[in-house]
Amino acid sequence: MDDSSNSRAGGAVVGFLVGGAVGFVMTEGFAAFSHVALDATLSVEDTPALLLVFMGVPLLCAILGAVVGLRLASRKGR
Numbered sequence: 001m002d003d004s005s006n007s008r009a010g011g012a013v014v015g016f017l018v019g020g021a022v023g024f025v026m027t028e029g030f031a032a033f034s035h036v037a038l039d040a041t042l043s044v045e046d047t048p049a050l051l052l053v054f055m056g057v058p059l060l061c062a063i064l065g066a067v068v069g070l071r072l073a074s075r076k077g078r
Contacts, residue, residue: 011073019065
């Protein structure tokens with residue numbers, strides 16, 4: 001592998017991790033908001049769709065972050 005492939009792969013990994021962290025913070029922030037402001041505690045045991053949302057949002061954000069990291073790393077090499 002040449003140096004540009006390594007930097008693109010590194011950018012994708014960093015983007016994946018940052019995107020996953022952002023997605024996790026988004027879901028936890030929404031759960032905290034609903035608990036504090038709406039006085040409703042979200043329970044994934046009662047609602048399976050809510051479990052899919054809490055699993056899907058960080059995953060989608062991680063994939064989006066990997067794509068953005070890859071594109072930024074590719075642009076930097078030009």
